[in-house]
Amino acid sequence: MTVHHLLEKESIANKFVAQLRDITVQKDRLRFRRNIERLGEILGYELSKSLRYGSENIITPLGKVKMSLPEEEIIICSILRAGLPLHTGLLNYFDDAENSFISAYRHHPNDNEQFEILVEYLASPSLEGKILILADPMLATGSSFVNVLQALETMGNPREIHLVSVIGAKQGIEYVSKEYPENSHLWIATIDNTLDERGYIVPGLGDAGDLCFGPKLQH
Template sequence: MKIINLGENNTIINQYMAEIRDKDYQQNRLLFRNNITRIGELEAYELSKTLDYTEREVQTPLGVSKINVPTDKIVLATIFRAGLPFHGGFLNIFDHAGNGFVSAFREYTDEDKTQVGIHIEYLATPEIEDKTLIIADPMLATGGSMELGYKAFLSKGTPKRIHVACVIATPEGIEHISSVFPEDKTTIWCAAIDPGMNEHKYIVPGFGDAGDLCYGDKL
């Protein structure tokens, strides 16, 4: 399984990461969402380099141009609600992709809020058989939501290639994905790998709850 951490290189992604981690900057939801979207766009651009391409002839007003274009049939999937702006960034780049959506929410199962259960309630997706599946979700913490989302999408076919895209990952999340996703055709993309999680299963130092920072507190 390939793991690509774009934050290891000096690029503008690091500026966006510094801003979304900043607790003062986070007060502006619009700016926070915009940076999540921009990180999605840049990850999508890097991911596009791994697709299959073929030469195509394009008729211009003055002649014919030969251009290599991607041949992959892409399904771009995300997990409600935190994944929406990140998904939007990918969709800005892969604008011809099919789109899949699944709801997966965490719910603490003990009074100390240290044990987390994941629930799936909604699925809407095109067929993914033999397509390139990109699952875009900002936080790869335990990997539980990503696993259940992936299994829900598998009800609509078996993809030929899988890309797990996030903003921040943890070693635990990466290890979990490595144990449940097909190793020979899965790539994990991220902008940072943080050391781990606290007792409530939030990534540390992370940046907090992505859904709340994008859209406001929930009950």
Template sequence: MKIYNLSESTSIFNQYISEIRDESIQRDPLRFRRNLERLGELFAYEISKTLEYKVADVKTPLGIAQVPVLKQQPVLATILRAGLPLQQGLLNIFDKAENAFISAYRKYDDEGEFHIEFEYLATPDISDKVLMLTDPMLASGASMEISYKAMMQKGEPEHVHLVAIIASRKGVDYVKQHIKAKNVTLWVGAIDEEMTMKSYIVPGLGDAGDLAFGPKIDSH
């Protein structure tokens, strides 16, 4: 699996990473959501460089211009609910893309241990298409694995791009070990070395879903 870590090069991308981590800036949910969206737009731009293009004749008022355009629109998939702003960022760039939505969450037992519960999937056919599967936080890696395998039940894509803004080292290693298909690429915004016993990334940024949409009652 090829891995791209966008924080390894200097760009405006890192400015947005710093802002979503900053606890003072996080107090503004609108700005937090918009920063997730902007990061999605930058991920989309970088991924677009790897896609296939065809030359189209575009009629202008003064003649014909030959312009490379996407050969095929991708399918964008995200894990609810934290993934929605990130998904919107990719959709701003790939504005003709089809979309898929996955419901998966941590279900805790009486001892405080959890497993990933998969509930729902709405997706178009992904056969022979490029799939981009996004989740802002790649902590243990289990959510990404389960969502990837659920999507693979709906077709055989040409290529899969997994996208996470903040990943733990353990999560990256887990995904590499459990998703072994050769047509998968992992894109991350930063990799943090530590993770708590409850699988929260350190320093991370906290709960992306709560920061974007407000705290939730844990009924699971």
């Protein structure tokens, strides 16, 4: 897997990530969602540079011009619920993409720090031969991305897989890199070094789903 780390170079994306992390700013859910959406747009733009393009003639009011336009069939699949703002940002740029949605959440069967990732909902068109973009703002242990890949196997074989995330931990990225096909790509804004004993990213930003949409009922 090829990892594309956005904040290796300074850009306006630094501001959006800083606001996502800031405990005073992140209380504003609208801004929190919008900042994830903005990062989805930026990461989508960077991702677009890796796609295949073909030439088309475009008619203007004053003549004709040859333009390079994307040739790919793209499917954006977001991991519910935290993936929705990121999905929106990607869809703002890949506005003719097909859409897929899948649930993946942490289940604590023994009411302790040990958890498993459960996938209980999937709605998707065929992935066969297409570009699959998987969107989840948090890449902590990597288990969600791996379990989602397994769940999507029944939908066909994509030509290429691109993971899009806002923040990840090195441990999770290493795990995902081993489990995904070699020609896959990860587009990520920033990477932290550590996971705590509960499997949360440190320093991270907290629970992205709760910060976007409010606390959820516990299973």
